[in-house]
Structures are given as C-alpha cells and as structure tokens.
Amino acid sequence: MTDTRTAEPVLDARVRTVRTAADGVRELVLTAPAGGPLPAWSPGAHIDLLLGPGLVRQYSLCGDPENRTRWRVAVLRQPLGRGGSALVHDRIRAGDLLRVRGPRNNFPLRPAAAYLFVAGGIGITALLPMVAAADAAGADWRLLYGGRSRRSMAYREELARYGSCVDVCPQDETGLLDLDGALATAPFGALVYCCGPEPLLRAVEQRCAGPRLHVERFAPRPVEDAPGTAAFEVVLRRSGRTVHVAADESVLAAVQAAGAAVLDSCREGTCGTCETTVLAGRPDHRDSVLDEDERAAGATMMVCVSRSLTPVLELDL
Template sequence: MTPVVTEELTARVAAITPEADGIVSLRLEPTAGEKMPAWEPGAHVDLVLGPDLERQYSLCGDPTDLSSWRLGVLREPESRGGSAYVHERLAVGDEVVCRGPRNNFALVEAKEYVFVAGGIGITPILPMIAACAAAGRPWRLFYGGRTESTMAFRAELATHGDRVVRWPQDTHGLLDLATILGSVPAGTAVYCCGPGVLLDAVEELCPAAALHLERFRPKEGALAGANLPFEVELDVSGLTLTVRADQTLAEALEAAGIDLPTSCREGTCGTCETYVLEGEPDHRDSYLSAAEQKSGEVMLPCCSRAKSPRLVLDL
C-alpha cells in the first residue's frame, strides 16, 4: 500500500440542509477556481474546523458534479467537538479548510453487490449505489437505523425502489444479518459502514475476501497494550529519537520538528501512514487490513508503536 498524499483547499459552506433527526448535509463550494477536486465513491475528506479540531466525513454527493461537495454529519450525543461545531456553530458563508479526498473504501469490480449501512454509515454508500445503478450492476442495500426519522436521505433512496430495504430498529429490530449475508453468492462484494457493533457482526459473518469495511471509530481494544519506550531512526532526516512510554510515535516526531500529517489520532483515517524500513511495528490501528499489518511494510504512527526495540521509518 502506498501512503496517502493529501491536498489542502479552502471551501465555502453553500448550504446546510437537515436530512434526518440529528443529521445535516453540508454543501461545500470552491473559494478558488471553478471546481472541487475529483473523487470516487467511498472517498472521504478531513474538515479542519479549528485548532486541534479536525474530523473526517464521507463524500455523499455526485462524483460527476465537481461544482460542489456534499457531506453528511451526525450530531454525536457524546461529541468530541467536531459534530457539535458543525451543528451548532457552522453557518452558510463560512469557510473551512479541507484535506483530501482520500479513498480507502473504493468500489471494486464485482458480479454483484450487497451494501449494509447503519445510521450515518449510509453516507459513503450513497454514491456507490448510484454508480451501480448507472452502470446496470446488480445490487441491494440494507439500511438500518434507530427509528425511521433518524435515517437520512430517505427520499433519495426511495428512487431506487425495492433494491433498498430500510430497517428501523424500533419497529423491525436489529438487521437480520444472518439472512442477509447467508445467501450471498460467490463473486459478490459486500460493503458495510456504520457503528462498530454492526461492523464487527458483519465481519464475523462475511468471508474476508468479499468484505469491504470503513471504520470511523477504533475497533474494540485496538488501542490497548503495554506502552514501552522504543527507538526510531528516521532514514531521510538522519535523526534517531526515543519514543517515551507516555507519548505516541506521532507526538515524538512532532516534538522533533518532523512534519507528519495526522487527522484522527486513533488509527482510522490513514492520514499518517508511513513506510517501515526495518523493525516490527505494534499495529494498533483500525485502518490497515490484517494482511497489511502482517507484512509490516507500513504503519500508522498516530497510534501504533513497536514490538522490536528499534524501528527505521521512511521519514
């Protein structure tokens, strides 16, 4: 995997539209030039909302229309600041810095598709089903939410007819994943985005080769482990650093003046992905696949550490 390279731009908030209880969509337009950067279904961007306040949101509009971007934002009950800022302080006409787009949830070629979305996890799925519909590819979407009123983009989804199954928990219970995934034919790609409990359940039921997930929160227990000091050699910079037990690798790099782009700081977005030239990383991210972690070729310094006494990084 090649570490992501991001571009930065400033966009203007052109519209803020209620889409469901606790969910709004943002329409962002360019402040310079006539077009926003190109993107493909599954991509997300970082919004820099203030000092030390940067959050990732999926693009959920039309990739062929670069006059603007559309993002969906849930008002998190236990917001760490990002969703509260969007819902309470952001206004039409405000300018925000965007980084991206990046895509670690790309739509692959397949015979057919099954999409499973929970809550705000519908956002990256919207352009995917639109792309499948436009290309005449077989697909179905199973969309779960707490109640009908909390499920976003209902009118837009209704245009796809019975290919979309909406599943409000208060009237239907939890999504019947065993039935949904138990009859998936060979050659089907399964895409899932939503709460961690949904992703974990789908992961247990679906063959890894068919499954594509995107997480916006770390896996349960992913960040746990003993924090021991270790040494890091920076091959490009020629520096050798000691990462203390009470700091992350990213913090040690920043303290040494090394420019390392970061965003989520919990191993879900891939912004800080870095090549490992020597040593064995202690992977604590929820971004890399099991095969990528096993290879040890890259790591996420925002959360991962070292199993070996020393790492050599391409920095």
C-alpha cells in the same frame, strides 16, 4: 493504501446550502469560493473539515463524484462527542467559508460483479456513492440500511429510486438487521461493504471474515490484545536520526518532537492521514484503517496509534 506522509493541500470551500437531512443529521453542500471544479474524488472518500485549532473532523463525501462543482457531507450530532458535530450543527451557516483538506480514500470500492452494502445510521453517507457506482456499472447489488427510526435515517427518499435493491430497516419497526439472511443470500463472491456504529461492524466481522469484507469505522477499533507496550527506537531513514519512543508515548508525538514532518488529523487511527511507510521492523497495528492483508504485509503503519513489536522500527521519514 496510499502513502500520505507528505502534507496535503488545504483549500477554502464555501458553504452553499445547509439543510436537515434527518433527525440529528445536518447536510452541508460545499463549493469552490470562486466557482470552478473542486478536487476529484471517488466513492468511499472523505474530507477533513478544519473547524478550529485542534478541531479537525473527517466526513464522508456522499454526493456525485462526477459533479466536480460541489461536495456534499452529512454530519450526525454527537451529544457526547468532542465538539465537532455540535459546531457544525450550531454555528455553520450558508455562505460561511470553511478550511478543508482532502479528499482522501481509505475505503475504495473494488471492482466486482456483485456487492452487499450494509449501512448503520450515518454510515449511509460512505455507501451512497458506492451504491450509485455499482448500479451504474450494472453490478448485482443490495443495500441493507438500518437505523433507530425512519426519521433518523438520512437519504431514504434518494434511495427510493433503486426499488427492491434497498432494504430500509428501522429498528423500532423491524428490529436488528438480518445480517445472517443477507449474507446467506448474497451472490457467490459478492464483496461486502459495511459502515456504521461499532456494534454493527463487529457483528458483520464475526459473520464475514476475509478479503471480501471491507469496513470503515468512525471511531477507533477496540484493541483487545496490545502486546507492544514497551519502549522502542525509531530510525528515520531520510533524516538519519534515531528517536526513542517511550512506553506511554505515540510514534507520532516522538517523531514530530524530533522535527519529522508527518501530517496528522484524528490521532485515533481512523482517518489514515498519518500513514507512513515501514522500511524495517514489525509494526504493532492498532489502527482502524488497514485490512488484515495490509497488516500482515507491514508495509505501512498509522503512527498516531500503532507501535512496534520489534526493538527497532525503521520509517521512511
């Protein structure tokens, strides 16, 4: 993982085009206001759209990383959301200037000879550049893409060029994705990349554990066992301060109140913005970013949601 404690640059981006990519899905193409290249990114990366005070949302980049003149994101309208997707759908128009932060990549594509990609709904946006990269590299790959209906599934036409490597499975036509069949027929050692709604991610995790599986969540991972609920102390190594974190307080809130500069965005453990290096102590990981090996190592933590299993936690702040 990348240590993202320090502030990342915020830049302006012009909305070049806006279009409907599927039922309930709006696509934005962003360019640099004065022309020229945008920051580089790799498959799996996302950007933050700073939509207003306290309104920051993360969206996967789903275009071509080799094309530095434009970024592409697609936003699913969330009727029960917190307002970000509604703003994108109802208010953003071509020509608008947006404030953007990133890119950041917590979901990188690892080199492999074979892949199984599993997308559910808008989760296809994170996997589109991965599919292109795997195909360009000559890897053995397959994409299993599910959605409510064909009309709700973005980028089906774009994926058609890959032929039989892509299985488009609308639920109203084919039922739930055949995860058991896809995993059973995947090449030996294939890496599995999955992005989509929580029920799909949990179903894949139940069938495919270990380092071959890589998932990205748009919503926080359910925390079934949260033992670290007591108050504890955080030592800020660089500033030499000790901060008390109450039982009902996040590490992020406590250290920011003490004057520590920690960048944050989602505040729910999904974006990786507040990842902080741990120097001593044992974190109680409650994020949806770190994999099991990274959690076991305890080298970093997401301070917006994670806590401590030891009375004292020392951070590189």
